[in-house]
Amino acid sequence: MATERPAKLRVFSLNCWGIRFFSKLCTQRYEMIGELLDREQHDIALLQEVWSEQDFLFLKKKLSSSYPHTHYFKSGVIGSGLAAFSKHRIQDALLYQYSLNGYPYMLRHGDWFGGKAVGLVILDVLGLKAHVYVTHLHAEYSRAQDEYLPHRIVQSWELLQFVRHTSCGADLVVLGGDLNMHPQDLGNRLLRSHTGLRDCYTETGTFDGCEDGHTLIANNHFTKKQDLIPFEKGIRIDYILMKGSQRVNMKCESLSTTKGSVADKPFPYSDHEALTAELALFRSEDSRQHESGNTPAVSEQMDVVTEACAVVKEGLCQTEAMRDKAMHLVFGSLLLLLLPLVLAFLPCSCSFSFSTVGLLGAVCISLLLSGALLYLLFTTHIKVLKETEDQMMLTSNDLQTKLTGCQLSGSSSSDGSPELQPRSPFKREE
Amino acid sequence: MATERPAKLRVFSLNCWGIRFFSKLCTQRYEMIGELLDREQHDIALLQEVWSEQDFLFLKKKLSSSYPHTHYFKSGVIGSGLAAFSKHRIQDALLYQYSLNGYPYMLRHGDWFGGKAVGLVILDVLGLKAHVYVTHLHAEYSRAQDEYLPHRIVQSWELLQFVRHTSCGADLVVLGGDLNMHPQDLGNRLLRSHTGLRDCYTETGTFDGCEDGHTLIANNHFTKKQDLIPFEKGIRIDYILMKGSQRVNMKCESLSTTKGSVADKPFPYSDHEALTAELALFRSEDSRQHESGNTPAVSEQMDVVTEACAVVKEGLCQTEAMRDKAMHLVFGSLLLLLLPLVLAFLPCSCSFSFSTVGLLGAVCISLLLSGALLYLLFTTHIKVLKETEDQMMLTSNDLQTKLTGCQLSGSSSSDGSPELQPRSPFKREE
Numbered sequence A, B: 001m002a003t004e005r006p007a008k009l010r011v012f013s014l015n016c017w018g019i020r021f022f023s024k025l026c027t028q029r030y031e032m033i034g035e036l037l038d039r040e041q042h043d044i045a046l047l048q049e050v051w052s053e054q055d056f057l058f059l060k061k062k063l064s065s066s067y068p069h070t071h072y073f074k075s076g077v078i079g080s081g082l083a084a085f086s087k088h089r090i091q092d093a094l095l096y097q098y099s100l101n102g103y104p105y106m107l108r109h110g111d112w113f114g115g116k117a118v119g120l121v122i123l124d125v126l127g128l129k130a131h132v133y134v135t136h137l138h139a140e141y142s143r144a145q146d147e148y149l150p151h152r153i154v155q156s157w158e159l160l161q162f163v164r165h166t167s168c169g170a171d172l173v174v175l176g177g178d179l180n181m182h183p184q185d186l187g188n189r190l191l192r193s194h195t196g197l198r199d200c201y202t203e204t205g206t207f208d209g210c211e212d213g214h215t216l217i218a219n220n221h222f223t224k225k226q227d228l229i230p231f232e233k234g235i236r237i238d239y240i241l242m243k244g245s246q247r248v249n250m251k252c253e254s255l256s257t258t259k260g261s262v263a264d265k266p267f268p269y270s271d272h273e274a275l276t277a278e279l280a281l282f283r284s285e286d287s288r289q290h291e292s293g294n295t296p297a298v299s300e301q302m303d304v305v306t307e308a309c310a311v312v313k314e315g316l317c318q319t320e321a322m323r324d325k326a327m328h329l330v331f332g333s334l335l336l337l338l339l340p341l342v343l344a345f346l347p348c349s350c351s352f353s354f355s356t357v358g359l360l361g362a363v364c365i366s367l368l369l370s371g372a373l374l375y376l377l378f379t380t381h382i383k384v385l386k387e388t389e390d391q392m393m394l395t396s397n398d399l400q401t402k403l404t405g406c407q408l409s410g411s412s413s414s415d416g417s418p419e420l421q422p423r424s425p426f427k428r429e430e
Helices: A026-040 A053-062 A149-166 A186-195 A287-292 A298-345 A347-351 A354-409 B026-040 B053-062 B149-166 B186-195 B287-292 B298-345 B347-351 B354-409
Strands: A003-005 A007-015 A044-048 A069-072 A083-086 A090-097 A117-125 A128-136 A172-178 A206-208 A238-243 A248-257 A275-283 A427-429 B003-005 B007-015 B044-048 B069-072 B083-086 B089-097 B117-125 B128-136 B172-178 B206-208 B238-243 B248-257 B275-283 B427-429
Touching (some): A007 A026, A007 A128, A007 A238, A026 A053, A044 A128, A044 A172, A053 A069, A053 A083, A069 A090, A069 A117, A069 B354, A083 A090, A083 A117, A090 A149, A090 B149, A117 A149, A128 A149, A149 A186, A149 A298, A149 B149, A172 A275, A186 A238, A238 A248, A238 A275, A354 B069, A354 B089, A354 B354, B007 B128, B007 B172, B007 B238, B044 B128, B044 B172, B053 B069, B069 B089, B069 B117, B083 B089, B083 B117, B089 B149, B117 B149, B128 B149, B149 B186, B149 B298, B149 B354, B172 B275, B186 B238, B186 B298, B238 B275, B298 B354
Parallel strands (some): A128 A172, A206 A248, B128 B172
Antiparallel strands (some): A003 B427, A044 A083, A069 A083, A090 A117, A172 A238, A248 A275, B069 B083, B117 B128, B172 B238
C-alpha cells in the first residue's frame, strides 16, 4: 500500500553571546559556529546575540552556499542581535520591537540598548508557507528580586499577540530563541497557552543533550557558576517551539543540545547550548482537530492571563511610583534653580562670582533635565503597561464570553472553545 | 425569487484635533462630536488626535449605550491619540508603534511625543470577523521641503506590512485615519498596491461632501489658510479604505464628508472634515477573483516599492550625515573638556576660581551629553531605515521571482501573480 513519507525540517537555534570586545573568544567561536552550521546544513538556523553586523556578514559569506537566504534584523541602538540563515527562499520579513525593554540608565545590564524584538521570516519550504520566528527576551538578572518581571511579561504578551495575529495564513509555525524564562515561568505558560505553540523538548520522540534539556549549564567553560544558583545543574531558557495548521501536522522526531564542550575544540560555541530539532511534517486533511487538541482549555487560558495581568498591574504601580520620584526631582531642581537666580540678582551677590552662580545653575539644570528625561521614560512605560493591561482584559472578556457560551450551549469543541451557532449577516428577502 | 440582502456597515473617521490647552474650543467640540456620534449610531467610529485620555473617557461615558465597546490605544509620551468606538463586540486589540516618527528636539512639531501607531481592533460583526485599523501618520509640514518624507515612507511600509500580515484571517478589512498624504503620494500608492485596500472615495456609488473629497479645506473656521498653499481649495489626507475576503465582497455604497460649518453650531467639529462610509457586505462563494481583480499587477507593485526604496536610501544618507555631525559634537566637546581640566591642574590656575573651571566643565559635559544622545537617536534611525530597506529588497525580489515565473509559464492569475504549479513536500512511497 502506498504511504506518504513526511517531509523533514531541521531547525537550529543558538544564543551566540557575541558582544565584541567583551564576550570571550568571539572571533574563534564565530569561526566554530560557521563550521558547525556549514557541516550540519539545517533547513533554518536562528541566531540570537549576533550583536555585531560584521559577525553576521562573516557568517553570511562563509555560509553563502549552504544557507543562501539570510535576514539580519536591525533595531535599537546596537541592534536586535537576531539573524536567520535559511536553505529555503525567504519571501518576506517583519520585525516587532518590544515596547518595554529595561532602562537606558542600567548601563551594566544593557538590554535597553539592544532593541530586543521578535523577527519573522516567511519561507517557501517545498511549497509550504513556513512562518519562522526568532526572538530574545529581556534577561533575568536576579530570580529572587526580578525587577524586570513586568517587562518580560509585557514582552511575552507582545510576542504571543504578534505570533497569533501574523501566523494565520501559515502552513507551519516555528519559533526559536532565548526566552530567558524557565519552562513553567508565567511568561512561558502565557505564550504557549495563547498561541498553541508546543515545546519541542516535551514533545520530542528522542532526545540527546543536557540533563532536563538545560541550555545554560555549569559544565560550560563560559558560564559564571554564581549566575546559576540555586540551579546548580543548569536551567532551560532556550527553546524551539512549533505548531502545525489545517494543512500540515507537525511532530518533533528528535531534539538535541550541545553539551558544553565541543569535540576537538578547547572551548564551547557559546555560554548557551545550541538546540537542533528535526521536525516531521505530515499532510493533514483534518489536522484541525489534532492540532487544536493541544491548545489548552479556555479556563486555563483565562487563569494564566489573569495571573499575567496581576504582574502588569504591579509593574504599573511601581512605574507610577518611579514617575512620581522623577517629578519630585524636577520640582526639587526647579526650587534649587531659584538659588543661583537669587544670588545673581541680590545686592550682596558681589561676593559670589559669575562663575559660582553659573556652576550652581549648571548643576541645577542638569538635575532638572535628568528628572525630565526620567519622567518622559516612565510616562512611556506607563502607557505600554496600561495598553497591555487593556489588551489582556479584552482577551479575558473574550474568553469569558466563550466560556459562558460554552456553558449555555453545554457543548464545546476539542480545544475547549464553545461551538457557537454561526449567525449569518446576510438576510434573505423574497 | 429569493435574493440576499447585503449586510451594512457604517464607518466613521475623524481627526479630532484634540490638543488640550492648544486646540481651540476643545471641550465644546468634543461635546459636538459626542452628539454627532450618538445621533448617527455608526457601527464603528475611528478617531485620531484624541490626545487626552480624559477626553476619551468623556466620549466613552457619553456614548456608553450607542457604542458599548471601545478601545483607547496608549503609546509614546502623550499617547497615540487613536480610539475606536464600536457597536459590535471588540474581541481583541493590537498596537504597532511606528519605529520612525520625527525627532524629540523638534518641539514645535511635536509628532515624536505622540507615539504615532496603527491600532487594530478585531470585531465580531454579525458573525463576521472584521479587522478594523485606525492610524495617524507623521504630519507634512512643508510639501516643498519635506524633511519627514523618509519617516512617512517607513511608516507607510510598516503600516502595509502590519495590515497584510495581520489581516489574513479576516472576513473584511477596514482602515480609517489621517494618513497625512495626498491620494497619489508615494506612501499612499505603496499602501494600496501592497495590501489591496481600496479607497472608498474612488469606489463609492454616491458621494456627498467637499469638492474632490477634500478633508482639509479653506472653508473651515480652524484651518490656517497658509497651510493649504498651493492647494487653495483643500487637500484630501483622511481616508476610509476597505478590502473583502474569500467569504465577503465589499462595496462602498455611499461616502460623505462634513463641509466645514455645522448646522446650528458656530464652529466645525475639528480642523479636519469627518468621513462617513456606508459599506455593503455581500456573501461571496468566489470573491477571490473579484477582490484580487482590484490588486495591482506585480509590475506596478515592483515599481512603487523601487520608488519607495530610493526615498529610504536617501533618508539613510541624510541620517548618516546627521549621525556624523553628532559624533563631531561628541569629539569637539571631549576636546573642549580638556580646557577646564588643564586649567584645574596648571600651576597658574590660581587665577581661575574653582567655580570658573566648574562652569566650563559643566558646559562641556552638557555639550558632550547632547552629542551622545543625538548620536544614539540617529543610530537607531539608521537601524530602522536599513531594516526597512532590507524588507523592501526582499519584497522586490519576491515580486521579481513571481514575475519571472509568470513570464516562464506564460500565464498569470487575475491579480498579475503567476499561477505556479504547487509542489508537494510529501513524497509517496510504496
